[in-house]
Amino acid sequence: MSQLENKVFNALGSDTRIRMLELLSEEEMHISELARTLNISVPVAAKHVKILEAADLVERRIFGRTHVLKPNKDNIYIAMNSFAPTKSIEVEKGTTLLDALRGVAAIKVKKKGDREVIISTDGEEGLYVYEINGDFSEKSVQNCVLDEDTTIEWKKLEPVTKLKLDIHVKK
Template identity: 45%
Template sequence: MSIEDNENNDIESQFLKLFYALDSKTRLKMIKSLHENEKHISQLAREQELSIPVASKHVSILEEASLIERHIYGKTHVLEINNKDVASSLDILAPTKTVKAKKGSNLLDSLKKVAIVETKKIKGIEQVVAVNGDEGFFIYEKDGELCNQTVQKYILSDDVTITWKKLEPVAKLRLNIEIED
Protein backbone atom coordinates (compact mmCIF):
# COMPACT_ATOMS: atom_id res chain seq x y z
CA MET A 1 0.00 0.00 0.00
CA SER A 2 1.43 3.38 -1.01
CA ILE A 3 1.74 6.50 1.16
CA GLU A 4 -1.01 8.09 -0.93
CA ASP A 5 -3.32 5.10 -0.23
CA ASN A 6 -2.63 5.42 3.51
CA GLU A 7 -3.37 9.16 3.39
CA ASN A 8 -6.62 8.50 1.50
CA ASN A 9 -7.64 5.87 4.07
CA ASP A 10 -6.90 8.30 6.92
CA ILE A 11 -8.93 11.02 5.20
CA GLU A 12 -11.83 8.63 4.57
CA SER A 13 -11.71 7.44 8.18
CA GLN A 14 -11.81 11.01 9.53
CA PHE A 15 -14.54 11.88 7.03
CA LEU A 16 -16.70 8.96 8.25
CA LYS A 17 -16.10 9.83 11.92
CA LEU A 18 -17.10 13.45 11.32
CA PHE A 19 -20.30 12.68 9.48
CA TYR A 20 -21.25 9.88 11.87
CA ALA A 21 -20.79 12.34 14.76
CA LEU A 22 -22.94 14.97 13.06
CA ASP A 23 -25.67 12.46 12.14
CA SER A 24 -27.44 12.76 15.50
CA LYS A 25 -29.75 15.47 16.78
CA THR A 26 -28.55 14.74 20.31
CA ARG A 27 -24.89 15.25 19.39
CA LEU A 28 -25.72 18.41 17.43
CA LYS A 29 -27.53 19.77 20.51
CA MET A 30 -24.48 18.90 22.62
CA ILE A 31 -22.19 20.80 20.23
CA LYS A 32 -24.49 23.82 20.34
CA SER A 33 -24.61 23.71 24.14
CA LEU A 34 -20.83 23.42 24.43
CA HIS A 35 -20.37 26.23 21.94
CA GLU A 36 -21.94 28.55 24.53
CA ASN A 37 -19.50 27.48 27.27
CA GLU A 38 -17.68 24.47 28.70
CA LYS A 39 -19.71 22.07 30.81
CA HIS A 40 -19.37 19.18 33.20
CA ILE A 41 -20.49 15.93 31.57
CA SER A 42 -23.31 15.48 34.12
CA GLN A 43 -24.63 18.97 33.32
CA LEU A 44 -24.62 18.15 29.62
CA ALA A 45 -26.46 14.88 30.34
CA ARG A 46 -29.13 16.73 32.36
CA GLU A 47 -29.64 19.31 29.61
CA GLN A 48 -30.15 16.56 27.04
CA GLU A 49 -32.28 14.48 29.45
CA LEU A 50 -29.87 11.55 29.15
CA SER A 51 -28.23 9.22 31.64
CA ILE A 52 -24.54 9.93 32.19
CA PRO A 53 -23.48 6.64 30.47
CA VAL A 54 -25.55 7.48 27.36
CA ALA A 55 -24.23 11.05 27.33
CA SER A 56 -20.68 9.66 27.70
CA LYS A 57 -21.17 7.47 24.64
CA HIS A 58 -22.26 10.50 22.58
CA VAL A 59 -19.32 12.50 23.97
CA SER A 60 -16.88 9.74 22.96
CA ILE A 61 -18.18 9.85 19.38
CA LEU A 62 -17.75 13.66 19.31
CA GLU A 63 -14.22 13.29 20.70
CA GLU A 64 -13.33 10.68 18.05
CA ALA A 65 -14.36 13.21 15.39
CA SER A 66 -12.21 15.90 17.12
CA LEU A 67 -15.26 18.11 17.60
CA ILE A 68 -14.94 18.41 21.38
CA GLU A 69 -12.21 18.10 24.01
CA ARG A 70 -12.38 16.60 27.49
CA HIS A 71 -10.37 18.02 30.39
CA ILE A 72 -10.08 15.84 33.48
CA TYR A 73 -9.63 17.42 36.91
CA GLY A 74 -9.53 14.56 39.42
CA LYS A 75 -12.85 12.77 38.92
CA THR A 76 -14.44 15.73 37.16
CA HIS A 77 -14.75 15.66 33.37
CA VAL A 78 -15.24 19.07 31.76
CA LEU A 79 -16.08 19.28 28.06
CA GLU A 80 -15.53 22.11 25.61
CA ILE A 81 -15.91 22.64 21.90
CA ASN A 82 -12.73 22.14 19.91
CA ASN A 83 -12.95 25.43 17.97
CA LYS A 84 -9.85 24.85 15.89
CA ASP A 85 -10.90 21.44 14.66
CA VAL A 86 -14.59 22.25 14.22
CA ALA A 87 -13.74 24.93 11.67
CA SER A 88 -11.08 22.87 9.92
CA SER A 89 -12.88 19.52 10.06
CA LEU A 90 -14.54 20.21 6.73
CA ASP A 91 -11.10 20.59 5.10
CA ILE A 92 -11.25 16.85 4.38
CA LEU A 93 -13.87 17.62 1.72
CA ALA A 94 -11.38 19.61 -0.37
CA PRO A 95 -10.21 17.74 -3.47
CA THR A 96 -6.51 16.99 -3.89
CA LYS A 97 -4.85 17.78 -7.23
CA THR A 98 -1.31 16.91 -8.32
CA VAL A 99 0.46 19.56 -10.38
CA LYS A 100 3.80 19.37 -12.18
CA ALA A 101 5.72 22.65 -11.91
CA LYS A 102 9.14 23.87 -12.99
CA LYS A 103 11.59 24.88 -10.30
CA GLY A 104 11.52 28.68 -10.01
CA SER A 105 7.92 29.09 -11.16
CA ASN A 106 5.46 30.81 -8.85
CA LEU A 107 2.50 29.36 -6.99
CA LEU A 108 -0.02 31.31 -9.07
CA ASP A 109 1.14 29.46 -12.21
CA SER A 110 0.46 26.10 -10.51
CA LEU A 111 -2.92 27.25 -9.20
CA LYS A 112 -3.94 28.34 -12.71
CA LYS A 113 -3.24 24.80 -14.00
CA VAL A 114 -6.09 23.37 -11.88
CA ALA A 115 -8.49 26.31 -11.42
CA ILE A 116 -9.86 29.42 -13.09
CA VAL A 117 -8.19 32.22 -11.15
CA GLU A 118 -9.23 35.87 -11.19
CA THR A 119 -6.82 38.45 -9.79
CA LYS A 120 -7.21 42.15 -9.09
CA LYS A 121 -4.79 44.87 -8.01
CA ILE A 122 -5.74 45.99 -4.49
CA LYS A 123 -3.63 48.76 -2.90
CA GLY A 124 -0.88 48.08 -5.42
CA ILE A 125 -0.73 44.32 -4.75
CA GLU A 126 -2.10 41.72 -7.15
CA GLN A 127 -4.56 39.60 -5.13
CA VAL A 128 -6.55 36.47 -5.99
CA VAL A 129 -10.21 37.54 -5.75
CA ALA A 130 -11.98 34.50 -7.21
CA VAL A 131 -11.25 30.84 -7.85
CA ASN A 132 -13.55 28.93 -10.21
CA GLY A 133 -16.00 31.83 -10.03
CA ASP A 134 -16.13 31.71 -6.22
CA GLU A 135 -15.31 35.24 -5.01
CA GLY A 136 -13.80 35.90 -1.62
CA PHE A 137 -10.66 36.34 0.45
CA PHE A 138 -8.08 33.58 0.08
CA ILE A 139 -5.02 32.41 1.99
CA TYR A 140 -2.77 29.40 1.62
CA GLU A 141 -0.68 27.11 3.79
CA LYS A 142 2.61 25.51 2.80
CA ASP A 143 2.97 22.08 4.42
CA GLY A 144 0.48 23.11 7.12
CA GLU A 145 2.05 26.49 7.87
CA LEU A 146 0.38 29.79 6.98
CA CYS A 147 2.34 31.79 4.37
CA ASN A 148 2.62 35.56 4.25
CA GLN A 149 3.71 35.90 0.61
CA THR A 150 1.38 36.52 -2.30
CA VAL A 151 0.94 33.60 -4.70
CA GLN A 152 2.90 35.57 -7.32
CA LYS A 153 5.91 36.00 -5.02
CA TYR A 154 5.98 32.44 -3.67
CA ILE A 155 8.64 30.71 -5.77
CA LEU A 156 8.58 26.91 -5.96
CA SER A 157 11.91 25.25 -5.21
CA ASP A 158 10.97 21.83 -3.76
CA ASP A 159 8.02 19.44 -3.68
CA VAL A 160 5.39 20.97 -1.43
CA THR A 161 1.79 20.55 -0.32
CA ILE A 162 -0.22 23.75 -0.62
CA THR A 163 -3.61 24.03 1.05
CA TRP A 164 -5.67 26.76 -0.62
CA LYS A 165 -8.32 28.22 1.69
CA LYS A 166 -11.17 30.64 1.31
CA LEU A 167 -11.89 32.69 4.40
CA GLU A 168 -15.49 32.13 5.40
CA PRO A 169 -17.33 34.16 8.00
CA VAL A 170 -17.78 32.04 11.12
CA ALA A 171 -19.75 33.38 14.06
CA LYS A 172 -17.54 33.68 17.14
CA LEU A 173 -19.98 35.62 19.29
CA ARG A 174 -23.62 36.58 19.04
CA LEU A 175 -24.83 39.63 20.98
CA ASN A 176 -28.43 40.20 21.98
CA ILE A 177 -28.46 43.88 22.85
CA GLU A 178 -31.42 45.12 24.80
CA ILE A 179 -31.90 48.88 24.94
CA GLU A 180 -32.80 50.23 28.35
CA ASP A 181 -35.24 53.13 28.67
Protein backbone atom coordinates in the same frame (compact mmCIF):
# COMPACT_ATOMS: atom_id res chain seq x y z
CA MET B 1 -9.55 8.28 5.15
CA SER B 2 -7.75 8.11 8.48
CA GLN B 3 -9.02 6.28 11.53
CA LEU B 4 -9.54 9.63 13.29
CA GLU B 5 -11.61 10.94 10.37
CA ASN B 6 -13.77 7.79 10.52
CA LYS B 7 -14.35 8.33 14.25
CA VAL B 8 -15.20 12.00 13.66
CA PHE B 9 -17.74 11.23 10.95
CA ASN B 10 -19.25 8.45 13.06
CA ALA B 11 -19.54 10.83 16.01
CA LEU B 12 -21.19 13.48 13.83
CA GLY B 13 -23.73 10.91 12.60
CA SER B 14 -26.05 11.57 15.55
CA ASP B 15 -28.35 14.56 15.94
CA THR B 16 -27.91 14.32 19.73
CA ARG B 17 -24.11 14.51 19.48
CA ILE B 18 -24.28 17.40 17.01
CA ARG B 19 -26.62 19.23 19.39
CA MET B 20 -24.17 18.53 22.24
CA LEU B 21 -21.36 20.10 20.23
CA GLU B 22 -23.55 23.11 19.44
CA LEU B 23 -24.32 23.59 23.14
CA LEU B 24 -20.68 23.15 24.13
CA SER B 25 -19.58 25.69 21.53
CA GLU B 26 -21.69 28.25 23.39
CA GLU B 27 -20.37 27.37 26.86
CA GLU B 28 -18.60 24.62 28.74
CA MET B 29 -21.02 22.24 30.47
CA HIS B 30 -21.00 19.17 32.65
CA ILE B 31 -22.63 15.94 31.53
CA SER B 32 -25.69 16.24 33.77
CA GLU B 33 -26.32 19.77 32.48
CA LEU B 34 -26.09 18.50 28.89
CA ALA B 35 -28.52 15.70 29.72
CA ARG B 36 -30.98 18.10 31.35
CA THR B 37 -30.79 20.57 28.44
CA LEU B 38 -31.31 17.80 25.87
CA ASN B 39 -33.99 16.09 27.97
CA ILE B 40 -32.13 12.75 28.04
CA SER B 41 -30.84 10.65 30.92
CA VAL B 42 -27.33 11.16 32.29
CA PRO B 43 -26.25 7.60 31.28
CA VAL B 44 -27.42 8.24 27.69
CA ALA B 45 -25.62 11.60 27.65
CA ALA B 46 -22.46 9.94 29.04
CA LYS B 47 -22.60 7.31 26.27
CA HIS B 48 -22.79 10.04 23.61
CA VAL B 49 -19.96 11.95 25.30
CA LYS B 50 -17.74 8.83 25.20
CA ILE B 51 -18.27 8.63 21.42
CA LEU B 52 -17.39 12.33 21.08
CA GLU B 53 -14.29 11.79 23.22
CA ALA B 54 -13.22 8.75 21.17
CA ALA B 55 -13.30 11.04 18.12
CA ASP B 56 -11.41 13.69 20.12
CA LEU B 57 -14.21 16.19 19.51
CA VAL B 58 -14.60 17.12 23.18
CA GLU B 59 -12.17 17.61 26.02
CA ARG B 60 -13.03 16.73 29.61
CA ARG B 61 -11.73 18.48 32.69
CA ILE B 62 -12.41 16.91 36.07
CA PHE B 63 -13.07 18.94 39.21
CA GLY B 64 -13.78 16.47 42.02
CA ARG B 65 -16.87 14.59 40.84
CA THR B 66 -17.80 17.17 38.22
CA HIS B 67 -16.76 16.55 34.63
CA VAL B 68 -16.78 19.72 32.52
CA LEU B 69 -16.72 19.41 28.75
CA LYS B 70 -15.64 21.75 25.99
CA PRO B 71 -15.38 21.20 22.22
CA ASN B 72 -12.16 20.38 20.36
CA LYS B 73 -12.91 22.08 17.03
CA ASP B 74 -9.55 21.29 15.43
CA ASN B 75 -10.56 17.71 14.65
CA ILE B 76 -13.74 18.82 12.90
CA TYR B 77 -11.59 20.94 10.59
CA ILE B 78 -9.20 18.02 10.01
CA ALA B 79 -12.08 15.80 8.93
CA MET B 80 -13.53 18.45 6.63
CA ASN B 81 -10.16 18.82 4.87
CA SER B 82 -10.56 15.25 3.60
CA PHE B 83 -13.16 16.59 1.13
CA ALA B 84 -10.72 18.97 -0.55
CA PRO B 85 -9.79 17.77 -4.04
CA THR B 86 -6.11 17.24 -4.87
CA LYS B 87 -4.92 18.43 -8.26
CA SER B 88 -1.45 17.67 -9.61
CA ILE B 89 0.33 20.10 -11.86
CA GLU B 90 3.81 20.24 -13.37
CA VAL B 91 5.41 23.67 -13.76
CA GLU B 92 8.77 25.08 -14.78
CA LYS B 93 11.22 26.02 -12.03
CA GLY B 94 10.66 29.67 -11.08
CA THR B 95 6.92 29.66 -11.84
CA THR B 96 4.90 31.83 -9.47
CA LEU B 97 2.09 30.38 -7.40
CA LEU B 98 -0.27 32.77 -9.22
CA ASP B 99 0.63 31.20 -12.57
CA ALA B 100 0.39 27.67 -11.13
CA LEU B 101 -3.10 28.44 -9.78
CA ARG B 102 -4.16 29.72 -13.18
CA GLY B 103 -3.26 26.28 -14.53
CA VAL B 104 -5.71 24.40 -12.28
CA ALA B 105 -8.48 26.83 -11.35
CA ALA B 106 -10.46 29.71 -12.78
CA ILE B 107 -9.24 32.63 -10.71
CA LYS B 108 -10.31 36.25 -10.73
CA VAL B 109 -7.69 38.80 -9.77
CA LYS B 110 -8.16 42.41 -8.70
CA LYS B 111 -5.42 45.03 -8.56
CA LYS B 112 -4.95 46.51 -5.06
CA GLY B 113 -2.21 49.10 -5.06
CA ASP B 114 0.93 47.52 -6.49
CA ARG B 115 -0.19 43.91 -6.07
CA GLU B 116 -2.78 41.56 -7.45
CA VAL B 117 -5.21 39.92 -5.04
CA ILE B 118 -7.23 36.81 -5.86
CA ILE B 119 -10.87 37.56 -5.16
CA SER B 120 -12.46 34.45 -6.68
CA THR B 121 -11.48 30.81 -7.21
CA ASP B 122 -13.67 28.69 -9.50
CA GLY B 123 -16.46 31.26 -9.15
CA GLU B 124 -16.36 31.37 -5.33
CA GLU B 125 -15.68 34.91 -4.19
CA GLY B 126 -13.90 35.40 -0.91
CA LEU B 127 -10.63 35.94 0.87
CA TYR B 128 -8.04 33.23 0.23
CA VAL B 129 -4.85 32.24 2.01
CA TYR B 130 -2.41 29.44 1.36
CA GLU B 131 -0.02 27.15 3.15
CA ILE B 132 3.23 25.82 1.70
CA ASN B 133 4.02 22.36 3.02
CA GLY B 134 1.81 23.04 6.06
CA ASP B 135 3.10 26.53 6.89
CA PHE B 136 1.36 29.83 6.17
CA SER B 137 3.29 32.12 3.85
CA GLU B 138 3.72 35.87 4.16
CA LYS B 139 4.35 36.18 0.42
CA SER B 140 1.73 37.21 -2.10
CA VAL B 141 0.87 34.63 -4.76
CA GLN B 142 2.81 36.57 -7.42
CA ASN B 143 5.90 36.71 -5.17
CA CYS B 144 5.79 33.04 -4.20
CA VAL B 145 8.23 31.40 -6.60
CA LEU B 146 8.16 27.61 -6.92
CA ASP B 147 11.69 26.19 -7.08
CA GLU B 148 11.04 22.66 -5.79
CA ASP B 149 8.25 20.11 -5.37
CA THR B 150 5.72 21.67 -3.03
CA THR B 151 2.31 20.99 -1.55
CA ILE B 152 0.06 24.03 -1.50
CA GLU B 153 -3.18 24.10 0.49
CA TRP B 154 -5.40 26.85 -0.94
CA LYS B 155 -7.94 27.88 1.68
CA LYS B 156 -10.97 30.12 1.55
CA LEU B 157 -11.51 31.99 4.77
CA GLU B 158 -15.11 31.49 5.78
CA PRO B 159 -16.89 34.16 7.81
CA VAL B 160 -17.30 32.37 11.13
CA THR B 161 -18.37 34.38 14.12
CA LYS B 162 -15.99 33.83 17.00
CA LEU B 163 -17.66 36.29 19.34
CA LYS B 164 -20.67 38.59 19.10
CA LEU B 165 -20.65 41.85 20.99
CA ASP B 166 -23.88 43.68 21.79
CA ILE B 167 -22.51 47.06 22.81
CA HIS B 168 -24.65 49.75 24.38
CA VAL B 169 -23.19 53.23 24.67
CA LYS B 170 -24.28 55.24 27.69
CA LYS B 171 -26.07 58.44 26.83
